[in-house]
Amino acid sequence: MQRLGVEMKIFEELRIATANLADIAGDMTEPSVRLGVTGLARSGKTIFISSSLHNIIHGGRLPRFEAHSTGRIGTAEISPHPDSLVPRFRYESHISDLTDKKIWPSSTSRTSQVRLSLRYQSRDSFKRTFRSDRLALDIVDYPGEWLLDLTLMDQSFRDWSRKSFNQANHHLYKPFSSDWRAFSECIEHKLETEEQGDEPILETIARQAASNFTDYLLTAKKERGAYALLTPGRFLMPGDLEDSNALTFAPLPDNLYCKDRKSLWALMERRFEAYKNEIVLPFYRNHFARLDRQIVLIDLLAALNEGPETLAELEDTITEILRAFRPGSHFWLRNLVSRRIDKILFAATKADHLHHTSHDRLERILERLVERASSRVKSAGADCETMAIAAIRATREATLNLEGEELPSLIGYPMEGESLGEDEFDGETEFALFPGDLPTDPDSVFKPVESKSQATAESILEENAAKTESVSEQPASQMDPTCFVRFRPPDLDKTSEGLALSLPHIRLDRALEFLLGDILK
Numbered sequence: 001m002q003r004l005g006v007e008m009k010i011f012e013e014l015r016i017a018t019a020n021l022a023d024i025a026g027d028m029t030e031p032s033v034r035l036g037v038t039g040l041a042r043s044g045k046t047i048f049i050s051s052s053l054h055n056i057i058h059g060g061r062l063p064r065f066e067a068h069s070t071g072r073i074g075t076a077e078i079s080p081h082p083d084s085l086v087p088r089f090r091y092e093s094h095i096s097d098l099t100d101k102k103i104w105p106s107s108t109s110r111t112s113q114v115r116l117s118l119r120y121q122s123r124d125s126f127k128r129t130f131r132s133d134r135l136a137l138d139i140v141d142y143p144g145e146w147l148l149d150l151t152l153m154d155q156s157f158r159d160w161s162r163k164s165f166n167q168a169n170h171h172l173y174k175p176f177s178s179d180w181r182a183f184s185e186c187i188e189h190k191l192e193t194e195e196q197g198d199e200p201i202l203e204t205i206a207r208q209a210a211s212n213f214t215d216y217l218l219t220a221k222k223e224r225g226a227y228a229l230l231t232p233g234r235f236l237m238p239g240d241l242e243d244s245n246a247l248t249f250a251p252l253p254d255n256l257y258c259k260d261r262k263s264l265w266a267l268m269e270r271r272f273e274a275y276k277n278e279i280v281l282p283f284y285r286n287h288f289a290r291l292d293r294q295i296v297l298i299d300l301l302a303a304l305n306e307g308p309e310t311l312a313e314l315e316d317t318i319t320e321i322l323r324a325f326r327p328g329s330h331f332w333l334r335n336l337v338s339r340r341i342d343k344i345l346f347a348a349t350k351a352d353h354l355h356h357t358s359h360d361r362l363e364r365i366l367e368r369l370v371e372r373a374s375s376r377v378k379s380a381g382a383d384c385e386t387m388a389i390a391a392i393r394a395t396r397e398a399t400l401n402l403e404g405e406e407l408p409s410l411i412g413y414p415m416e417g418e419s420l421g422e423d424e425f426d427g428e429t430e431f432a433l434f435p436g437d438l439p440t441d442p443d444s445v446f447k448p449v450e451s452k453s454q455a456t457a458e459s460i461l462e463e464n465a466a467k468t469e470s471v472s473e474q475p476a477s478q479m480d481p482t483c484f485v486r487f488r489p490p491d492l493d494k495t496s497e498g499l500a501l502s503l504p505h506i507r508l509d510r511a512l513e514f515l516l517g518d519i520l521k
Contacts, residue, residue, distance in 0.1 A: 030117070032136040033519055034290055036325075036341070039297035040317070041144035041226040041237075044349040044391060046105045048297060049139055050094040051391040051503045052512060053078070053116060060502035062509035067520035069509075072121045079117040081138065089114035089141050098392065098489045099500045102413075102427075110239045111142045111287070123521050135519065140287050144226060145233035148317070149280045150288070150324035152231055157269040160231070161251035167229075172309060173220055180216040183209065184253055191256075191264060202264050206248055206271075213250035227303055227314040232275060246275055288325060293515045294341045296322070300348040300366055304438075308448050315369050322373040329381035343383045345514050346370045351506045352390035352487075354435050355397060355408040359506075361438040362388045368442040385514055390506040394487035400432055407434045412487035420485060427488055 039045045055062055057076045062068045078091060089112040094105045116137040152160065165184075168177035190205055214235045220228060221236050234241055241247055249271035258265045296318070303314045328340030348366045351359055366386045367374075377384045395412035409432050414420075416427030425431065439445060492500040 030134050030136050032115075032138055033292045033516070034138045034339075035515060036288060036291040036294040037139055037141065037297065038147065038294055038321075039144055039349075040147060040299070041107065041221075042302075043144060043226070043297040043299045045144065045297055046094060046108055046141055047098075048295070048349075048391040048508075049089065049114070049141055050091060050098065050105065051505060051508060053091055053114065054095055054500075054503055055505070055508065056116065056118075056512075058499065058501045061504075062512065064507075064509035065512045066517055067120055068512075072123070072520070074119045074121065076116060076118050079115050079136070081113050081115040083113065086140075087112045089139070095500075098503070099492055099494070102489045102491075104489065108141055108143045109237060111140065111146075111283075113138065113140045115139075118520075120520055137516070142283075142287065143233070143237040143239065145221075145230075145237040146239075146283060147321055148229055148231050148233040150284055151229060151320045152276055152280055153284065153324060157272040158254070158257065160272065162254060164231075164251035165253065168216065172224065172313075173228075176219040176223060177216045180212040180250075183212045184251075187252070187264070188256060202267050205264060206250070206267055209250040209252075209268075210248045214247070224310075225302060225306070226299070227306070227310050227317060229313070229317045229320060234275075234279060241279070246271070246279060249275065284324065290339050291325070291341050292339065293343045294325065295345045295347055295511065295515060296370075297347050297349050298366065298369070299350060300362065300369065301350050301353055304365070304445060308446050311369065311446055315372070318370060319372045322376065327377045327380040327382035340380075341382060343515060344374075344377050345511055346374065346384070346386045347511060348386075348388045350390055351388040352393045352395045352412075353410070353485075354388075354438070355410060356506075357408055358435070358438045359388045361440060361442070364442040365438065365445060368446065387507055387511060387514075389508060389511055391503075391508055392489060393504040393506050394490050396490075398432060400434065402434075409434045412490070415486045415488045418485055431485075433485065 037045050037049055054060065056068060056073070057078070067073050081088065087110065091114060097103050097105050116139070118135045118137065119133055120135065122133060155163075165181075167173055168181060187205060187209065217230050217235050221230055224230075230236065232247075235247055238244070238247060249268045252265055252268055256263075256265050260266060298314070298318065300314075303310050325344075326340050327342075327344060329342055346366060348362050351362060354362060363386055366388070370386065374384045374386070395410040398409050398411050400407045400409045411430055411432045413427060413429065414425035414431050416425060418425045420431075420433075490504060492503070494500050
């Protein structure tokens with residue numbers, strides 16, 4: 001099995017090298033850059049892609065994106081992608097949702113891609129003389145759940161089974177895994193009462209185990225959010241593999257370990273390896289092994305609300321996922337066969353849920369969260385930065401006067417069905433709230449609460465809950481300390497043709513400058 005794994009890795013490297021050479025050949029006519037927009041579920045990948053495309057194409061306000069703000073980008077348009085087998089990113093539908101229906105795009109359920117063709121004027125005389133003034137920016141969108149599967153590539157079935165059971169027995173997951181664990185404990189008895197090696201019996205047990213395991217994963221995902229390293233990701237978001245035989249395996253207790261090829265263990269192990277080789281590896285090869293630049297989107301505010309254990313879990317998840325990527329300095333000879341990501345941006349999304357006076361604190365917490373991951377990136381020779389952003393800004397800032405105290409506050413339209421205390425919103429009423437301040441010491445939010453005097457993100461929200469009031473002169477509400485209010489997309493100024501030329505944002509221009517600025521010089 002180990003030798004097979006080594007041979008598979010060599011074969012995969014050859015396939016990646018072949019694809020890189022094909023990319024380079026295509027770049028002779030139109031140079032391309034593959035930007036990886038990476039993030040767990042609900043981190044804002046689709047929104048980031050949609051807002052970036054719209055603001056670049058329609059001349060949105062991007063003052064810190066130098067090539068755009070100085071007018072050196074002449075034209076920008078979406079063009080057909082060379083890989084016609086992958087669905088096109090539904091840019092127009094997403095923009096319609098945001099600007100006309102004023103709803104956020106639905107969660108991504110399958111892979112899609114988009115190519116933005118740029119014509120620009122370089123400031124470099126050498127580039128103007130010897131290189132094309134065109135650039136193709138390729139971006140891929142995918143379900144965040146599938147990203148978790150990259151951590152499986154170097155795991156054996158036995159290692160994965162042990163990790164899965166250890167996680168299921170953790171107090172954060174134990175309430176959700178009881179049925180699956182109970183079924184797993186009965187498997188040995190089921191095997192003893194049936195004829196060993198009976199394929200129909202093994203198949204029945206395998207499907208029952210997979211069904212119980214999937215139910216546990218879905219419940220844990222719903223209750224714990226996107227922070228947990230719950231694998232396999234396709235069990236959570238199957239896409240076109242729904243009801244497929246490829247998803248009929250599950251971890252097994254170590255006492256069932258058996259080398260007999262006709263055993264249940266061997267059956268599950270074969271399916272686990274097939275899942276890696278036929279689903280995970282092609283996903284990695286086609287969408288991650290050939291990246292040039294990368295942005296990692298993290299919904300840090302939601303994790304802060306959950307407390308230190310969730311932050312620690314998110315830190316481990318991000319660190320493990322980033323191990324699968326290939327950071328490194330740009331060197332043309334090596335890049336002929338093995339591309340490296342030479343710039344990675346870690347971005348805390350939904351910065352519009354905080355007043356700007358807390359953005360630097362959010363960035364310091366983000367730096368602490370990705371410290372291990374960024375250390376690996378920098379040691380490999382790649383550039384790395386952290387930033388607090390909002391690809392679309394759903395709030396605006398104001399100052400509220402509450403009993404003589406001036407409070408820096410946010411105003412926006414809470415989504416229909418959202419509630420604060422006794423107030424439930426209809427999606428049409430503006431609301432003002434004081435979001436509170438994040439701690440000045442980033443380490444404090446990673447420490448377990450030992451006393452009532454210890455500040456955490458949750459206690460800060462509790463302390464400021466009463467400092468919330470409605471713009472429409474409703475009574476002040478009590479904020480749920482474990483839930484940020486979700487705002488709908490903002491009202492936008494439009495042209496006579498009904499087109500919103502600019503989508504408001506926070507630091508989207510700085511993010512684009514870091515990721516693409518040097519390429520467009």
